[in-house]
Amino acid sequence: MIGEVLLNVPVLDLAVEDFIVLLITALAGGAFGAALGALPAFIFTGFVVFLGEGxxxxxREVTGQVEAVPQGELAAGITGTIGFGVITGPHIAFAGGVAATAYAGKKYPEMEPDDWDYHFGKNILYAFGTKPDILAVGAIFGALGMLITRFGYAAAVVSGTPLTDFIAFSVFATAMIARPVFGYPIIGSPNGSSLLDMSPFEEEDPHPEAVADGGEVPPEHQGRLATEPWLPHQYKWSGVTAIGLVGGILAGFIYLETGSFFLGYGISAISLLFLNLGVEKIPVTHHITLIGAVGAxxxxxxxxxxxxxLLAAGAFGAFSGLLGELTQRIFYSHSGTHVDPPAMAIxxxxxxxxxxSIAGVLPNAGYL
Incomplete structure (x- = not known):
């Protein structure tokens, strides 16, 4: 089951000591995500997954028959326990960074960089270093992400039916929980004709709370736009479909040649290093490559x-890309914190x- 493979420990019957070890490490992993920033922490996920899958x-190709190193054991330790586990797992490190950013957006709006046009609570590129209260927020949400994921996979083991990727679900769930906890609207009110309308962004309309009405604009709203799409260079339906097809096909080829669901995902995550360094228009594709591999x-x-x-991988990749765009328009664009569209899409x-797969329409459910 994916809960055992990705987390590399049984999801049921954990000894109390094992659970305490996981909890303590998840607290540290969430704080690590806050210290580095959510996106830099996720880039580390990509490097670790790339190493583990490699x-x-x-x-499989060279030492699969060597009994001293059982096939997949070492890789499972790297990919599962570290890459998707309590060290750099997105549900822990990235989720901790996202929650820390939401907290800082309210508590420390003066920390916002001058070149950031959105609410500071969405700046997942920002590293918070060693500020204790921000690290504590990251730690708490890292632990929460671990618990949500483990309970999800435990339920899947009991029922015998894993219904989704609970790591991705946990990334979404913790980000949504952070909104009411830190005083943000859960969805937010659209400033266009509907939740899906991105025209206020295209017209550079200011956010209503960023317009002075006889007084000063609160620091957290200064400079905000009316609608804040997740990626200003990747929100038009045609472009999202195109990159979805491309990313899906490439991930499908990687799967067919290597048998790895997650190698393409790792490459996509690593590519975000360039986005974090300020290279313009780098696409975000890990939801595309993961689901593309599943399509193949x-x-x-x-x-x-x-x-x-390969064609199926392209279609699945495009579908996941469009899901990411749909969910960002609903959950991301109108409130003040980051809720991850790739996690929602996955x-x-x-x-x-x-x-x-359960209905027999598909022969398998990919990595589930």
């Missing part, structure tokens, strides 16, 4: 050619894939 491929995996067993799985896509 070792797994090497083991669910089709490949049924056909005798690689062409159809969680929703894997629910659909799991249900179609």
């Amino acid at each position: 070792i797994a491929i090497l083991q 995996a669910v089709v490949a067993p049924e056909v005798g050619t690689d062409v159809i799985p 969680a929703i896509a894997m629910i659909i894939i799991a249900l179609l």
Whole structure:
């Protein structure tokens, strides 16, 4: 089950000491995400997953028969326990960084960089260093992310039916919990004709709370735009579809050649280093490459050619990209904190894939 493979420990019957170790480490992992910043922490996820999957491929090709190193054991330790575990797991380090940023957006608006046009609570590029209260927020939400994920996979083991990627679900859930906890609207009011309308951003309309009405604008709202799309360079439906097709096909090829669901995901996460360093228009694609790999995996067993799985990977990647765009317009653009569109896309896509697999429409549910 994915809960055992990705987390590398049984999701049921944990000894009290094992649980305490996980909890303490998750607290540190969440604080680590706050110290580095959410996006830098996630880039580390990419490097660790890339390393773990690379070792797994090497083991399968070269040392898979060596009994001293059981096949997949070392790689599972890197990919699962560290990459998707309590060190750099997105549900812990990234989630801790996101919550810390939401807290700082209210508590320390004066820390906002001059070149940041959105609410400071969305600045997941910002590293908070060693400020104790911000690290404490990251720690608490890192632990919460670990608990949500583990309970989700425990329920899947009991039922025998994993219904989604609970790491992705936890990233979304903790970010949504942070909003009311720190005083933000859960969804926010659209400043256009609907939640999906991005025209106020295109017209550079100021946020209503950033317009002085006989008094001073509160620091947290200064300079804000009326609508704040997740990626100003990646929100138009046509462009999202195009990058979804491209990323999905590339991830499908990686899966067909290596058998790895997560290598493309790792490469996508690493590519965000350039976005964090200020390179303009770097696309965000880890939700596209992960679901693209799943598309290749669910089709490949049924056909005798690689062409159809590649096309399926492109279609699945485009679908996940569009899900990310749809969810960002609903959950991200109108409030003041980061709620991760890729996590929402992965969680929703894997629910659909799991249900179609249960119904017999698809032959398998990918990495679930």
